[in-house]
Amino acid sequence: MPKRELMKGNEAMAEAAIRAGVEAYFGYPITPQSELLEYMSRRMPQLGRVFLQAESEIAAINMAYGAACTGARVMSSSSGPGVSLMSEGLSYIIGTEVPFVLVDVMRGGPGLGNIAPSQGDYRQVSHAGGHGDTFPIVLAPASVQEAVDLIYQAFDLAEKYRTVVIVLADGSIGQMMEPVALPEYRPLPEKRPDWAVTGEPGRPRRRLTSLYLHPEDEEVVNLRLLKRWRQVEANEVRYRTYYLDDAEYIVVGFGMAGRVALSAVRMAREEGLKVGLFRPVSLRPFPTKELRRLAPKAKAMMVVEMNSGQMLDDVLAAVQGQTPVRFYGRMGGMVPFPDEVLEQIRLLVKEPPTLDEDPRERWIAHMEQMLTPAS
Amino acid sequence: MQTEIIIAGFGGQGILFAGQVLAYAAMDAGMEVTWFPSYGPEMRGGTANCTVILSDQEIGSPLVKHPQALIAMNAPSLDKFEPLVRPGGVVVVNASLAHRGIERTDVKGIEIPANHIAEELGDRRLANMVAVGAMLTLLPVLEMDQVKQALRDHLPERRRNLLEPNMRALDAGAAYAREHAVLSS
Known part of the structure; x- marks a missing residue:
């Protein structure tokens, strides 16, 4: 049996993201997710990576959006009310076709609700995850180990399909402790993808946007997103x-x-x-x-x-x-x-x-x- | 085979830590284990409890209505959880803080003055380990040595000075339980 550690779900998810090679984390505290952010605030600076607590979830998601456009591995985490604030940004990220991983540790609702475990955000993220014709991938762990494994995979899926992957946990997964076998540390990417905006001179200009003022152009994008989603449907059912x-x-x-x-x-x-x-x-x-x-x-x-x-x-x-x-x-x-x-x-x-x-x-x-x- | 243990008391009694020690010991013994805390507003200055489940297979629910064992470190915890313990289960009551004895007659029970024993050992904060020691006598789901090894391996560095006292507390609780346990009729 591989060496196991007893970890709280929120901390294990953070460590899994670090081992998957997350380069930048942007977030804002909210129970029952806060230990994930706190863990990141300790570990990311130790590793020379970016941790930034924004002034709100709206700021956090837009910082993540910008970082994702540079081809960096980026994530955030929140709970229902915060995810609501992020949904505009999620749609922008999906519309811009850049990878991003979000963890939603669900709590009781609607409204401010409470901090107890709930699955009330199922429809919010699975059937929306932002306005417009959006297709986020949504993965739901049932244990701390599964949460770790899914977060590790989430970055690959986000990059493969250039979309948002939401790991939908709940307060119980976030707060409970279970033994986990943590995956290997992956090296950070050396090369940026060929769509990333990196400010490099001397090559053809790259442009990332979710703004297509002409409906004719937007429809081309919509069809591309849909066809990519069909690939997700064919390959990624779990x-x-x-x-x-x-x-x-x-x-x-x-x-x-x-x-x-x-x-x-x-x-x-x-x-x-x-x-x-x-x-x-x-x-x-x-x-x-x-x-x-x-x-x-x-x-x-x-x-x-x-x-x-x-x-x-x-x-x-x-x-x-x-x-x-x-x-x-x-x-x-x-x-x-x-x-x-x-x-x-x-x-x-x-x-x-x-x-x-x-x-x-x-x-x-x-x-x-x-x-x-x-x- | 699955064993569920609820440990309950006031915040500050080391309730969550006691559960973690059992969880570490179970993990190191190769078992599946879940540790589920009560979390949220109720923790601050109020009651605290955690559910620890040990199993030899993938664990389903991390919470159960009817646990196999209860460690009640104060009176409200005894009132709340004693009626829920499964028949044939185990109830450990901290007699130093409980207002009454065990009422159930279909469980193995021990009323142990955990605070008093802990104070005799020199530190009132050891009451949680006294109670855990007593429980292990009545419910030998883990070897005492496995639990002590878990303390050695996982007690945080800044608490190293409490390692020996915690182990003595486990032994003291176990010894008291061997002498005073009330077995179900």
Whole structure:
């Protein structure tokens, strides 16, 4: 076994980025992400690399944008409210076709919300990540080790596809400690890419922009981005499966909710229930085809999330009515216990949903009952 | 095989550190382990707790409703978590600060005056390790030597002077538990 270290998720993610060769970090503190920034503030100057705490997330993302245009490996990190402020810049970066890595350590919302773990930014980053026709890659770790591995890969993906990669973690991944085997230190890039603006005299002028005043020109860019995105969809779908071989019922969950569901699925297996787990790791590109292929084999599916059912809509689109789908979630910074997911699995088997059932209907009734104080 | 331990008390009692020592020992023993802290506003001057899960396979949820073991370092922690411990589990109560004894009759329990023992050892801050030592007697999920080695390997440099006292505290807690443990009927 390789040497492992016990690390807090936020610090492990920072160290993984350093080992991946990040050259410049720009950010602004926000709980539950701040340890990532703090770690960077210590380590980056030691290594002679750039750490800069900006005056706001808007400043940070635009500094990162500028640095990325020089061909440097650049990243930032934040949590929901900060990511909202960054979304204009994210769109500019995607529109300019330069690589950038962002870590979103999600917290309870909407609004200022709270600092507890949540998955409420799924739609914000997976279905937007900025205005306009944007396609960020979104990867969702379920453990500290997976967060490290995905961040290490994120820089390669960002550079390969010249786009934004968002690692979507949540407060629990950021705050918990787990053993990690850290990857090797990679050397910093010696050569800048052939699109980078480096101010070098004597060669043809390079221009990076997201401003295309003529719609005819912008549409050419849109098509290029879309075609590149099709490559991402073909090559970069990631997911993990558990106990699916003989599964009659399939639970779908990502990140922390996927982990909680894993415990529940194991407990259900001990009761003899044929349940498996499908855990999407790339949320964008979403493992649509894989879920579509699994759907006819399942008597029913259940989506588990720490939000009101944001990935549920993607699962429904993937499944295309081939099997009924039910939803169970906790919101506002609440993390479900395995026991409550197990209870829902039992109900799924005992009273399977029909294709006509609204996936959220039973869940909403359950939540109302659970949250109503006993009189 | 999975074991879940909740350690709970006031901020400043070394709750999170006690959990980390167990997590380091488990990691060095080649096990899978998660350490999950209560974080956020409640930590400042209020309650602190952490959940440590040790397993021989990939760990699912890092939080459980019904842990195998509880170390309750103060009264509110005992009230909050004692009812949740799994039947047949382990409850360690810091009798120096608890207002009552263990009520459950379906668990292995020890009421240990951890603060008192720690003060006899010369430092009240050792109460956490006294309690951990007691727990290891009732729940031998790790060898005492593995936990001591974790202290040797991972205690920060600036706390090196506390290495020997921490190990003595572990032993004192274990010895007390061997003499006073109440086994479930």
